[in-house]
Amino acid sequence: MLATLPAFSSFSVLDIDEAAHFYGDVLGLSTSVARGMLTLTLGSGAHVLVYPKPHHEPASHTVLMFPTDDIVTTVEWARSRGVVFEMLDGVGDDGIMPANEWGPANAWFRDPSGNWLSIVGEPASDPVEGS
Known part of the structure; x- marks a missing residue:
């Protein structure tokens, strides 16, 4: 039964107006505010509810990828719009963690409320067995 329901994800922020500016004006997502909450419409057509808390x-985990x-190119575009990437261990000077045996390339950044977001590249190739 649940598989047929139009489920959505959500996360909290400190300030809806600040979040609406960041997600809409900086990241370029389609946004709408109703009843004091922000709805993000993703490129897939899915919706994410952002609520004030x-x-x-x-x-402490990535809430949106x-x-x-x-x-x-995507990281360069985001950086040109003011996004600051986290320089974590293993991340290159370009702000990107290269793909490896554990997963695809990633570039992490935070929204104005400190929530983790990431740009995710192509997954790493599967390791060849026996090599």
Whole structure:
């Protein structure tokens, strides 16, 4: 039964107006605000509900991922719009963690409320057995 319902994801932020500016004006997503909550419409057509929480604490995990077949160009575009990428261990000077045996290339950044987001590149090739 649940498989046929139009499920959606959600996460909290400190300030809806600030989030609407970031997700709409900076990242270029389609956004709408109703009843004090922000709805993001993703490229897939899926919706994400962003709600205000007075004592918001940023998620310790990635809440939203943007897959791309050209991570370098996508990261450069985001950086040109003011996005600051996290320089974590293993991340190159370009802000991108290369694909490896554990997963695809990634470039992590945060929204104004501190939530983790990422641009995800093509997955790494499967390791060849016996090599």
